[in-house]
Amino acid sequence: MKIYPSFRLQLRDHAPAVIVYYAVLVSMVIISLIIMPFVTNPDDSGYVATNGVTAVTMIFSCIVSLCAFKDVFFLSLQYGVSRRTQFLARLMTMGTICAVLAVADELYTLLLQGLDHIFPNVFSGGSLYWMIYSSDGTSPKGPFFDIVFSFFALLAVCSFGYLLTVLNYRLNKLGKLLFWAGTPITVGLIVSYVSEHPAIAGRVVPFLMSLLGAGFSSLPRMLVTCTVLTAVFSGLTWLLMRRAAVK
Amino acid sequence: MSIEITNISKSFGQVQALKGVSAGFKEERIYGLLGRNGAGKSTLLNILTGRIFPDSGTVTVDGEPGVENDRAQGKIFLMSETTLFPDAMRVHRAFHWAGSFYPAFDEGYARGLAEDFGLNLKSKITGLSTGYRSIFKLILALSVNVPYVLLDEPVLGLDANHRELFYKRLLEKYAERPFTVVLSTHLIEEVANLIEDVIIIKEGEVLRQESREKLLSGGYTVSGGAAAVETYIQGRKVLGVDSLGGLRTAYVLGSPERDIQSARDLEFGPMDLQKLFIQLTNS
Numbered sequence: 001m002k003i004y005p006s007f008r009l010q011l012r013d014h015a016p017a018v019i020v021y022y023a024v025l026v027s028m029v030i031i032s033l034i035i036m037p038f039v040t041n042p043d044d045s046g047y048v049a050t051n052g053v054t055a056v057t058m059i060f061s062c063i064v065s066l067c068a069f070k071d072v073f074f075l076s077l078q079y080g081v082s083r084r085t086q087f088l089a090r091l092m093t094m095g096t097i098c099a100v101l102a103v104a105d106e107l108y109t110l111l112l113q114g115l116d117h118i119f120p121n122v123f124s125g126g127s128l129y130w131m132i133y134s135s136d137g138t139s140p141k142g143p144f145f146d147i148v149f150s151f152f153a154l155l156a157v158c159s160f161g162y163l164l165t166v167l168n169y170r171l172n173k174l175g176k177l178l179f180w181a182g183t184p185i186t187v188g189l190i191v192s193y194v195s196e197h198p199a200i201a202g203r204v205v206p207f208l209m210s211l212l213g214a215g216f217s218s219l220p221r222m223l224v225t226c227t228v229l230t231a232v233f234s235g236l237t238w239l240l241m242r243r244a245a246v247k
Numbered sequence: 248m249s250i251e252i253t254n255i256s257k258s259f260g261q262v263q264a265l266k267g268v269s270a271g272f273k274e275e276r277i278y279g280l281l282g283r284n285g286a287g288k289s290t291l292l293n294i295l296t297g298r299i300f301p302d303s304g305t306v307t308v309d310g311e312p313g314v315e316n317d318r319a320q321g322k323i324f325l326m327s328e329t330t331l332f333p334d335a336m337r338v339h340r341a342f343h344w345a346g347s348f349y350p351a352f353d354e355g356y357a358r359g360l361a362e363d364f365g366l367n368l369k370s371k372i373t374g375l376s377t378g379y380r381s382i383f384k385l386i387l388a389l390s391v392n393v394p395y396v397l398l399d400e401p402v403l404g405l406d407a408n409h410r411e412l413f414y415k416r417l418l419e420k421y422a423e424r425p426f427t428v429v430l431s432t433h434l435i436e437e438v439a440n441l442i443e444d445v446i447i448i449k450e451g452e453v454l455r456q457e458s459r460e461k462l463l464s465g466g467y468t469v470s471g472g473a474a475a476v477e478t479y480i481q482g483r484k485v486l487g488v489d490s491l492g493g494l495r496t497a498y499v500l501g502s503p504e505r506d507i508q509s510a511r512d513l514e515f516g517p518m519d520l521q522k523l524f525i526q527l528t529n530s
Contacts, residue, residue: 005347074332074333075344077298078331078332079344079345079348080296080297080348080349082315083315245299245300
């Protein structure tokens with residue numbers, strides 16, 4: 001098995017993007033610190049708020065996953081790595097990257113909270129978990145819960161992004177056109193149809209809300225939902241990847 | 248110890264690239280995989296290395312399944328026309344990763360070869376000219392130290408000096424540590440003296456698989472005046488005839504009969520691999 005070198009290769013593929021992403025976030029804080037004396041005064045209520053950075057990180061991780069397939073797939077085949085090994089290494093890479101991003105997001109949030117203590121009323125940083133689940137005091141709070149929440153949320157998003165990129169690779173030109181143009185058009189048509197028919201909307205919207213509630217109403221439910229989503233997305237990815245050929 | 252291909256078929260839409268191909272590559276031999284454009288050579292090599300899947304048939308490497316098997320694929324290296332390296336990757340990074348995936352990869356030797364060929368290690372692979380891209384891939388192929396090295400159009404874009412250097416280094420490497428080499432090329436004259444076994448593919452089917460000696464000993468050329476040659480070849484199995492003015496050269500299967508009346512004033516010579524290939528594959 002070439003799983004360890006394959007894991008290292010995929011990890012290495014992600015590293016520069018992750019470094020640049022956090023460099024940008026930290027640079028924004030530094031720039032805020034530098035320009036702070038010029039934009040704040042005792043009478044002004046202006047402040048720097050970066051609440052729920054994990055929401056941005058989720059978008060970032062999805063984009064990174066969208067770019068993670070083709071180069072690594074080709075290079076791995078050149079070096080005689082089977083698709084199965086590549087897939088297992090991808091799961092390991094995804095877990096590692098999501099763990100790193102979750103911890104880094106927490107450190108960033110703690111940095112902002114630290115600055116909030118030094119410069120009261122100027123900096124504000126709350127985690128996404130805190131904003132969704134524990135800002136009202138109903139759920140426990142703390143860095144551990146922030147990290148666990150971020151890790152599972154990022155895992156689901158990353159696996160979805162990777163599924164999309166593998167699907168895109170497998171589709172032919174017509175398939176790509178139908179999928180990428182057809183999906184938004186179909187969704188748009190369904191939404192218009194439902195909104196034009198209050199009777200249907202009255203059944204569909206509550207159903208969707210109750211589905212969301214069942215899946216995400218508490219941290220344990222959210223963890224289960226994200227794990228299931230990750231498993232489903234990864235399973236579909238494997239089905240697409242196992243017969244992927246060089247083209 | 249060998250790579251065995253059994254009954255491999257592969258279609259691309261309406262085009263059937265391979266039709267029940269069976270062949271074998273034994274250890275420590277140099278093979279010439281010959282065929283016209285579109286004959287199915289690259290398709291066969293891509294199937295051997297798991298880059299594409301056959302519609303039917305099996306590939307075994309040293310007795311174990313070759314497809315989707317890390318251990319089997321770890322024994323094979325394919326240098327193909329298609330570049331599978333990322334756009335941003337530089338030559339020295341590709342060497343580094345080759346060392347990670349192939350434990351026997353000799354980076355010192357690769358760097359030495361790069362110096363011999365004048366390949367800049369800091370260059371981006373996609374920024375290299377066609378010739379230097381071939382050189383980069385050849386260096387990898389010669390440095391990975393695996394039992395089976397498959398070279399698909401290895402000298403594509405190489406100038407005469409680099410081609411000669413490549414053949415020299417290949418033979419040096421082979422003499423020092425024998426391994427199986429499969430050379431898929433259109434430059435038959437250049438590799439004719441290098442290869443020990445020949446596999447000729449025509450329209451997706453294996454036309455011949457035998458040693459070069461046996462293949463060439465099965466025929467001969469006869470040259471001379473048009474009338475004399477025509478008389479001599481009457482009733483013989485002729486692969487083809489070349490004409491130049493009043494002179495003719497016929498490619499004949501079997502053994503020459505120099506002593507018969509009609510053979511007077513004719514010249515007999517050994518069969519030339521390229522000529523034989525052309526005659527066999529001309530449709």
